Amino acid sequence: MPWQTTSITERELRLREGISTGLKLAAIPGRASNIGVISAEVAGEIDDLHQHIAYQAKQRFTKSADLENLKNIAAEYGMSQRQAVPATGAIQFDGSESVTLETGTRWKHANGQFYVTTADAIVSGGTATVTAEAEATGTAGNLIAGQELTLVSPVSGIASVATVSTAFTVGRAIEDTETFRARILYRQANPPMGGSNADYVVWATDIPGVDGVWISPQAMGLGTVTVRIASYDENGWPVPSESLRQKVADHIDGYINEITGQWEGRPSGAQVFVVVIDANLVDLEFSDLTPSDTKTLKAIASNVQALFRRSGEPGQDIRHSWLTAAISSAVGEDYHTLASPSGPIANGVNELPVINAISVGEDTLWERPE
Structure with a gap:
């Protein structure tokens, strides 16, 4: 039977009644009486104590x-x-032959984010490439390849403008x-079981940036474990970087748990393959969509990608009814006729669905942001 709680008003009245009974008073004192004021204060303190006990009880679970x-x-x-982790990538810059760009050199992007080189780089053949990381942690430091960065402070023999040669990825908030x-x-x-499927999920999701894990034992032969990982960015792109894949692979291979001081990782003899998931690009083609304004298109794209992220799994179909329901529930959508896909969306064993474009008739009205 659950504990019956009492309100502070009920508790206060009960105290006044109890005191009046104990003192054999003819009537229950009012709230403005001495007994009423004392009862109110005691009831308040008791209520505070009960709230603290209730809070502590919740902290157990x-x-x-x-x-x-x-x-x-x-x-x-x-x-x-x-x-939180900073985004990492690489930049390419021009310069005079044999000039060295030192570790810690700061570059700035037009969006206000700063990037710092993480190694020395020597110009050879008029150019050099160097690894770098965002100065701030979080997704704001993620940057696609081809973007330009500018030196914060001039360096003799080094061009002031560089190009992102390897996209900055894996930047994550706490x-x-x-x-x-x-x-x-x-x-x-799923307590530790010495290499169960759940163990591999736990090990993979220890790494910041891993949003989805699928385990396939013995898919590549006896004693093998295939670990597929996904890493969604703010635009719904699930394909992780090679650097993230390597971090997961190294972690699963074995590590010392900083909290327990114990060794954790794959069982001896298990051959583990960490696989980067592929994107199954899906185009929505409408023969009719009303209205087809920018706001409605964005709402449809958001709903469909949320569906893909919630229900998409490698090797599993997205049902057509799920898709049409997601479109119909988009804010602003009044009526639509979906020409394609006309049936379930089939995902390969190494694929996750991603909305790519929306078209009405012959016109492409929305495309996935890069």
Whole structure:
């Protein structure tokens, strides 16, 4: 039977009644009386104590604990909140022969983000390429290839403008509370089993940026484990970078848990293949869409990509009814006739669906942002 809680008003009245009975008063004192004031103060303090007890009770359980107490619960399982990481990539610049650009050189993008070189680079043949990382953590530092960066301070013999040769990726904000909570609940429901499918999911999602994991045991032969990973960016692109794939592979291969001090990783003898997921580009072709303004198109694209992220799995179809329902529920959409896809969206064993373009008749009205 659940505990019956009482309101502070009920508790205050009960105190006044109890005191009046104990003193054998003819009537219950009012709230403005001395007994009433004392009863109100005592009721308030008791209520505060009860609230604290109720709060502490919630902190015992993963489903109801706040962030600080989630960290304590996670530590019992050798887990921690994934911290923010800066985007990493590479830039190419021109310069005088044999001039060295030193580690720590700062570059700036037009969007206000700063990037710092992480190695020395010597100009050879009039050009050089060097690795760099965003100065700030989070997704704001992600940058596609081909963008221009400008030297913050001039360097003799080095051109003031460089080009992003390898996209800056993997920049991530600190893990949000609910994602952190979900990871802890998953581990609690799937305790370590020396290399079970769930173990590989836990190891892969330890790495910031990994949003989806699919495990295929023995897909490449006896003793093999295939780990497919996805990493969604703000535009719904799920294909992770090679650097993220390598981080996951290295982590699964084995590491010392910083919390427990114990060795964790794949079982001896298991051959693990960490595979980057591919994008299955999906074009929505309407024979009729009303209205077809920019706001409606964006709402449709957002709904469909949310569906793809929620229900898309390698080797699994996206049902046509799910797709039409997502389109119909988009804000602004009044009526549509979807010409293509006309049936389920089939995903290959290494594919996740991504909305690519929206067209009405012969006109392409929306395209996926890069």
